[in-house]
Amino acid sequence: MTASGQAATDTDLVQFSLNLEFMEAEFFLNGALGEGLDDVSPNLAQGGPPPAGARKANLDILVAPIIKEFAYQEVGHIRAIVRTVGGFPRPLLNLRRQNFAKFFDEAVGFTLIPPFDPYANSINFLLASYLIPYVGLTGYVGTLPNLTAPASRRLVASLLGVKAGQDAVIRTLLYERGSQTVLPYLLTVAEFTNRISALRNKLGKSGNKDEGIRVPVTLGAENKTTSNVLSADVNSLSYARTPPEILRIVYGTGNESLHGRFFPQGANGKIARTYVTVAGGGRGGYK
Template identity: 65%
Template structure:
């Protein structure tokens, strides 16, 4: 009888241990540094989710998944894009994937409310003007047609995926590493889809600017390299063959280093790009009031990522 009770007690103990480790909410078991590194990408996931939702459906998180906004302000200037049925379907798929990413991260960490996002045509126009080095007339409108929307989309997932690559070596727990690996896989696929659709149209002139699609991507990538301030981590759709895969091909439908390994960016570099002015401590661009989370807020006080993660 005693042996039976002992066996029963051991079974109950094992059950609760398994229940604990199978729980989807594991923020209490994560180091603060892992929490910070998982929360930071929420800024980009909010940005992508809203842009793709509005572009394809004409409505954003407030309609699709209001609980994920945590009461944060609605984006500025977002609207439905003029897309053909195929492209609209693809963008809608990307949109719902981004909603899933928000859910996945918030199952592990508390997160923060949606920050104020500027998705207005004027903000995209300013970015494209900076990329090409002159004021485009008429101003670039990301929602005007499919090519414009794809070019605007080129701005987003790639920045996020380089951030996941950069974060992975600094994560401590297997839970955090598994999540980031899964997010990185889908963000990379999204970027590949966008780049492939643009590559197919690489020689097409973007009306009325007399600039080809491939030239636009090159200019955008150069701008991100400049703003990031950390050398070559971004490449357009066509590169000198020496920079292509194995140094043998100019087509560059998927970007990577000399061994075709994805580039990594730090939180500082990402904020310099999405703020649009090359500084991680000066909000602007897509984040008029700044990004959120301990890492992004720390830069406003001139801390470094290392300083923040050590706190």
């Protein structure tokens, strides 16, 4: 359903995911290569504005090629979606260090000094990356049952598989470093993931659909593990999120009609635009 009460079509649902695919593509491309979609495949941006603040990250020899692989996978995802259901212009993205710093301050509950910089090193970049593919993953899990056309279902199932793999790799790399203190802060990698997940749950307003890389045994697989490399529910099934829940998180406002954070002018596509229109604020109309 869209905010107007009209049933969302397969095209609406699949196109909605382009917003997160654009965000991931720009973050990973710039982080690994120092260049974005306008350099790698400019036609896919469809005239949308370049991201603000994206830059090359200081990645080590293990993490750099992994992020490069993720980056090119995102380019392929955007192309596949556009070819299957059409697309829309890339929305304005805020990938500035200061924007991530504010998110991390909110997650930990106090002001980090110095401000968190996702581009400073591999650990920081992985923690910032922890923010992104998982949200897209839960979105695809929520979308798949609502699709009717075989082509749309095949596409989303394929996208879901790769997204789940990306998230698992990021979580595994962080799990290996779980007890490591993130310098110069007094929090460990595991503590950061727990607090980021808690904030996403708070913003999503739909209960517990997000867990850090280490959990109490009561939340572990079959109540027997504290490792949580694959985030899943009590039956070890993937969590699902709806478009409004996703918008609440990526806007950083807890309100699907109030844009901000990573999408300062709002997400694009019919579904996202109906929430802005119904709320009577921001930019009306669809893109």
